[in-house]
Amino acid sequence: MIGFMVNDQLRLRVDKFVVPEAVHQQFVEKMKYLQQTLRRLPGCKSANVLSKTEGAGEYNVITLVEWENEAAIADAFSVMQQKFAEEKFDPKEFTRALGVKADLGFYKIV
Structure with missing residues (x-):
């Protein structure tokens, strides 16, 4: 399974980025768009x-x-993969093209 259990209910996904100042606004706008999509999903x-x-x-x-x-x-994960395919968006290529360094992962409260 994907992720780590925090308690019987909650899981945390934390993605950290080093974003060059020249592309900061562009990157943040795309992340906000993606987060808005996630907020609408069940769970x-x-x-x-x-x-x-x-x-x-x-x-x-x-x-x-x-x-x-x-x-x-x-x-x-399935919904977002479909969305990326429909929008012809590759997150890895997007971050690479902007010169963004990423550290992605699931976390638990300890």
Whole structure:
């Protein structure tokens, strides 16, 4: 299964990005669009894009999605793959073309 169990209900997807300033707005707008899509899916408790305002570290954009369960994650994966195909959007190519460095993963509260 995809992800890690936080409790009996909740899973967290945290994706961190190093986004060059020249493409920051373009990248954030695309992430906001994708998060809006995720918010409408069953089992999505929240989906947000965070942009760093101050502090050390290289990551300056984060997306955070909270899921109710593994089934919701699997369903969302299928929906998003179909959406990407319909829109001819390749997330890996998009980030590569913009020079964005990504660190993607599922997390649990410890």
